[in-house]
Amino acid sequence: MTAGTAAAAALDPARDDSAARLPTAWRLGLLRGAMEIRMFFRLREQVVFTFAFPIVFLFLFASIFHDDMANTGSTASQYYVASMTAAGIMSTSFQSLGISIAIERDDKVLRRLRGTPMPPAAYFLGKIWLVLVTGLLETAALLVFGATVYDVDLPSGAAGWLTLGWIFVLGITGCALLGIAISSVPKSGKSATSVVVLPFLVLQFISGVYILIDTVPNWMLTIGSFFPLKWMCQGLRGVFLPDAAAALEPAGSWEYGRIALVLGAWCVGGLVLCLLTFRWKSRSDG
């Protein structure tokens, strides 16, 4: 007896749905994205804190360190607008996904989904849509705040917006995939916050988010260079600071080519990492 004949025999003719098409992963990804966004906005507290967090940090840092930076034609406040925009993108993607997926796994939401014909890709696509929308709103809020309060020059031409656009898309995608990957590390949803927040905090220090890039020790910066955040900060400084400020950079230039390369590599590598390590059940669940 082959599997084929068994399948045919076990098929109830009255319920034969082999002719009905299974919905595509892309379509279900859109549906899941819409649902994730709806759920996100129903949690008022989460919405307020997600959007307020980088703005509060920007306010703190930009108010404490507001001096002109020597020979750059820019102020520390402007520097922090670029930094906090990058950190905000990573927070809405890496941090929020890393924690929320770990909790969903622990609450068996993932196991339930796995019991339906929903393809795994639809779940990931839904998360990416959520992150794109929340990240975009958060970045917009931060830039409006930065432009009005700290005189940051928003890009004047299409080229500047285009640069901002590709850094945003590559950065948020790479960080989202990294967040999905790290969600498999914590043993339970309860420990997820600590597991995800510590590396993120360390990365922010060694990538020049809180501390000016020319002050961060070289060895730290070298470690930071392996991760997307350092390159997102650098690229956004290129967008928001005058050209003269490139003198502060370790390489003396914005290095857009290298930024694209590293962020692109994280998108591909992050995807592979997710596919290899993603778990639908918590470890205690076998």
Next chain:
Amino acid sequence: MTDDVVRVRGLRKRYGGVDAVNGVDLGIRRGEVFGILGPNGAGKSTTVEILQGHRRRDSGEVTVLGQDPGSAGRRWRSRVGIVWQDQSAAAELTVAETVRHFARYYPRPRDPAEVIDLVGLTDKAGSRTKALSGGQRRRLDVALGVIGDPELLLLDEPTTGFDPVARRQFWSLIRSLADEGTTIVLTTHYLDEAEALTDRLAVIAAGKVVAEGEAGSLGGRAQAGATVHWAEPDGTARSERTDTPTRTVAELAGRFDGEIPRLRITRPTLEDTYLRLIGSEDK
């Protein structure tokens, strides 16, 4: 060639050196309500999780709807409904939103409004899941299990924590699904539930099937001797265990010349049989 929806031969699963399932054989036919009964830790949930495709087996042959659940794809998943024990439906969505969303995953779903009505949640369709009671959430779980119009529905201890009224409502829901032709497999440790709902059942103890059959004849229950109880004229209660209760009653009728005081004939209940089968009979 049988028309078995579920076929299990020699199923084994070990956790850390302990046999959770140790050579289980099952055959479940199309359209039947099949119960898996057993004490906690007997291997019921492990068996059902292997049937669902959510747990790997160590050895044995498992075929569910003609395929191995361990390697089956989306098409197979669209034909199998699962009712989970946990309350993992999204708290921030309403009942209607949740059911409608899950309907989109399937190639040929049932009508969401009709399913919500079937599980008796029409009044709660606009409520968020977090506002539902425990019993209502479980009914939402059932709605999500049947929304894809499955051929086979797998339920793991579906009524644990229900109050008696909710259990009765749940039973009639399961019966109406069975009447529509859905094959239903459920685990339970409630004997009345097994007796009321199932066409056939298997008793699992210590990872093995110790008996299989209809609730009424399980474990030789139909052939087991009856006990005739009566009272002597002085009021002393008497009882006699016999394989021929009719003859005993006829003899008594002769002796008493009329009504036999406090006459009662009992056969082992499912609970007696069950306790004997799982080896914890009260001796």
